[in-house]
Amino acid sequence: MKKETKLIRTQSKRSGNKEHSVPLYLTSSFMFDNAEHARSLFSDETEGNIYSRYSNPNTDEFISKMVALENTEDGFAFSSGMAAVFAGFAALLKAGDHILATRALFGSSYQILTNILPKWGIESTFIDSNSEDSWENDIRENTKMLFVESPSNPGLDIVDLEKSGALCKKYGLIFHVDNCFATPILQTPADFGADLISHSATKYIDGQGRVLGGVLVGKNNLINEIRYFARHTGPALSPFNAWLLSKSLETLPLRMEKHCSNAIILAEKLTENSEILSVKYPFLNSHPKYELAKNQMKFGGGIVTIEIRGDLGRINRFIDALELISRSSNLGDTRTIITHPASTTHSKLTENERSLVNITDQTIRISVGLEDVDDIYQDINNSLLKSK
Numbered sequence: 001m002k003k004e005t006k007l008i009r010t011q012s013k014r015s016g017n018k019e020h021s022v023p024l025y026l027t028s029s030f031m032f033d034n035a036e037h038a039r040s041l042f043s044d045e046t047e048g049n050i051y052s053r054y055s056n057p058n059t060d061e062f063i064s065k066m067v068a069l070e071n072t073e074d075g076f077a078f079s080s081g082m083a084a085v086f087a088g089f090a091a092l093l094k095a096g097d098h099i100l101a102t103r104a105l106f107g108s109s110y111q112i113l114t115n116i117l118p119k120w121g122i123e124s125t126f127i128d129s130n131s132e133d134s135w136e137n138d139i140r141e142n143t144k145m146l147f148v149e150s151p152s153n154p155g156l157d158i159v160d161l162e163k164s165g166a167l168c169k170k171y172g173l174i175f176h177v178d179n180c181f182a183t184p185i186l187q188t189p190a191d192f193g194a195d196l197i198s199h200s201a202t203k204y205i206d207g208q209g210r211v212l213g214g215v216l217v218g219k220n221n222l223i224n225e226i227r228y229f230a231r232h233t234g235p236a237l238s239p240f241n242a243w244l245l246s247k248s249l250e251t252l253p254l255r256m257e258k259h260c261s262n263a264i265i266l267a268e269k270l271t272e273n274s275e276i277l278s279v280k281y282p283f284l285n286s287h288p289k290y291e292l293a294k295n296q297m298k299f300g301g302g303i304v305t306i307e308i309r310g311d312l313g314r315i316n317r318f319i320d321a322l323e324l325i326s327r328s329s330n331l332g333d334t335r336t337i338i339t340h341p342a343s344t345t346h347s348k349l350t351e352n353e354r355s356l357v358n359i360t361d362q363t364i365r366i367s368v369g370l371e372d373v374d375d376i377y378q379d380i381n382n383s384l385l386k387s388k
Contacts, residue, residue, distance in 0.1 A: 022246070025057045025239050054231050058242040065249050066215050069184035070197050075217035076227050077242055081180065081200020082108050083235035084214030086116075088176050088198055089145070091229035092222060095121030098143045100173075102129040102159060104152035104357045107346040109178070113147075129157035130288065132164060139171055149178040150189075151293075154305050154341045154365035155358050156181075156280050158289040161296055165193020174222065180204070180332075185256040186298045195219050201245050203332030204302065207255050208248070211241040255334070255370065259302030262376065263368040267304045269377045275384040277307040277362060303331065307362040308384070315340065315361060317387035324371065324379040331367035336376050339365040 015023055030049040032038035040046035049055050063075040078084040089112065093099070101113055103126040113124040125138050129152060146168050150159035161177065168175035176196040177189035183204045189197050199205060201213035214237070216226055230236065237245075260283075267281035279286070282293035283300030293300060308315055319327055325336045329344045339345060341359050354360070368376065 022058070022061055022243065024243050025052075027056075027239075028052055052239060053234055053236045056239045056242065058239040058246065059237050062213075062237070062242040062246040062249075063215065063217070065246060066184070066199070067217050069188075069249070070179070070217045071184075071188050071190045072197065072217040073220045074223035074227075075215055076223060076230050077201075077237035078214035078216070078230065078235050079237055079241075080212045080235075081198070081202055081214040082112075084198045084200070084216045085109055085178065086112055087226050087230055087233075087235065088196055088216055089113075089117060089122070089147075090233075091226040092174060092196075093117070093122050093144055096142055097122050097145075098140050099124045099145045099147055100135065100138055100143055101126055101147040102149060102152065102157070103127065104129045104155050104157045105147075105149055106153040106178070106180075107341075107348055109147075109149070110346075110353075111348055129159050132160050132167075135164075135167060136171075139173075143171070143173060145174040145176055147176045147178070149181070150187075151181045151282055151301055151303065152357075153181065154303070154339070154345070154363065156282055156287070156301075156303060156305050157357075158282055158287070158293045158296075160289075160292055161187070161189055161192035161194065165189075168195070169193055181301050181303060182297060183252065183256055185253050186260075186301060187296055190218070192296070196222055202330070204256065204259070205245055205252065205332075206248050207252065207332055207334060209328075209330055209333045209335070211244050213237050213241050213245050256302070257299065258370050259332075259368055260299035262370065262373045263302050263304050264300055265373045266366070266368055266377055269373075270304065270306055270380070273381065273384065275309050275388070277309050280305045302368050304366045304368055306364050306366065307360065308364055310362070310387070312361045314387050315364070318364075318383045321383035321386040322379055323382070324375055325366075331365070333367060334370045336369035336371060336379075337367040339367070341365055 029051050041048050041050050059077045063077050067075045101124050127135050148159045175194045177194040179197050180200045180203055196218035199215050264283055267279050267284050270276050270279045281304050325338050328337045342361050346359050
C-alpha cells in the first residue's frame with residue numbers, strides 16, 4: 001500500500017492580530033482565570049494550558065500535524081528522537097515484560113534495549129529483519145511489544161509492516177514502528193496495523209540541521225499513558241523547536257521527493273563505480289526486498305548505503321577528501337552528509353554485533369541532500385580517486 005500525498009488542515013492557534021504564521025508562545029507557564037479555573041485544569045475537567053512541560057500551543061500545532069500525517073489518533077512531542085523512543089518503552093512496559101525487536105536498529109535504540117531497560121527487569125530478544133516468518137517462535141507469554149525500524153539505520157533493511165501488524169494483532173502485542181527514515185510522506189505504518197509510531201524530528205522533519213525534536217503518535221490509550229509519563233519526567237519539546245518543526249512540515253513533501261529522486265540517481269551511478277563493493281537502496285532492484293519496498297513505500301527514501309573497496313585507512317582518506325559533502329553523524333539535511341557508522345553511530349556495538357547487521361569498516365551511510373546530484377556524485381568519485 002503506497003502512501004498518497006494528502007492535503008493536511010489543522011486548527012492553528014492565532015491571536016487577535018490574525019497573523020498568517022502562528023506566533024511563538026515562549027512562556028514557561030500560563031495564567032488561570034481564577035482559583036476554580038486552576039483546579040479544573042489540574043483535575044482534567046477543563047482543556048487548556050498549564051505549563052509548557054505539559055503542553056503549549058506550538059507543540060500542540062506540531063503534534064496535530066504529525067497525527068494527521070500519520071493517520072493516527074493522538075501524540076506527544078519530545079526534546080529529541082531518542083527521548084520519544086525511550087518513552088515508548090518506559091511508559092508502556094514494566095519489570096518482567098519482554099520486547100521483540102529487529103536487530104537492525106539505530107545504535108542508541110540498541111543501547112536502550114541491551115543496557116538500560118534490563119536494569120528495570122525488561123528483557124529483549126533480537127530478531128532478523130529479513131525473517132518475519134520465524135518471529136512467532138520468539139514470542140513469549142510476557143512479550144508485550146514488537147519494535148522495528150523500516151528502513152533500518154544504516155543497513156536499509158525493509159520490514160514487512162503488514163505481516164508484522166497481523167502478528168501483533170494475533171498475540172495482542174503493541175506494534176511500535178520507528179518511521180524516521182521514511183517519514184509519513186513515504187509510508188504510514190498505522191495503515192498496516194502499527195499502534196505507535198516514533199520519529200526523530202531532528203532528521204527529515206526539520207530537514208535543515210537546526211533543532212532537536214522527537215514525536216510519538218498512535219492510539220489514544222497508549223498516548224494517554226505516554227503523556228502521563230512524559231509530563232512527570234520532563235522530556236518536553238521546547239516551544240521554539242516545535243514552532244520551527246511545524247513550519248518545516250509545510251515543505252516536507254517537496255523535500256522528500258527531491259531527496260528520493262536524487263538518491264535513486266546517485267545509487268544507480270554508484271553501482272557502476274568500480275571502487276564501490278556494494279550499493280544498497282530500497283528502490284534498486286538488487287535490494288533483497290525490492291518488491292516489498294515498492295509495495296509499502298511511495299519512494300525509496302533519501303539514504304544510500306555503500307561499501308567501499310579497501311581497508312580502514314582508505315576509508316578514512318576517502319572521508320577526509322570530501323569537499324562538497326558534510327562529514328557528520330546527522331542525516332535528513334538539505335545538504336548531503338556522509339557517516340561512517342562503525343566508528344560513530346554504531347561504535348558502541350561490538351564487532352560481532354555490527355557484523356550481525358552487516359556494518360563493516362567499509363560501510364558508508366550517505367544521506368543524500370538537495371544539491372545537484374551530479375555534483376554529489378562527482379565529490380564522491382573524486383574522493384574515491386584521491387584515496388586510492
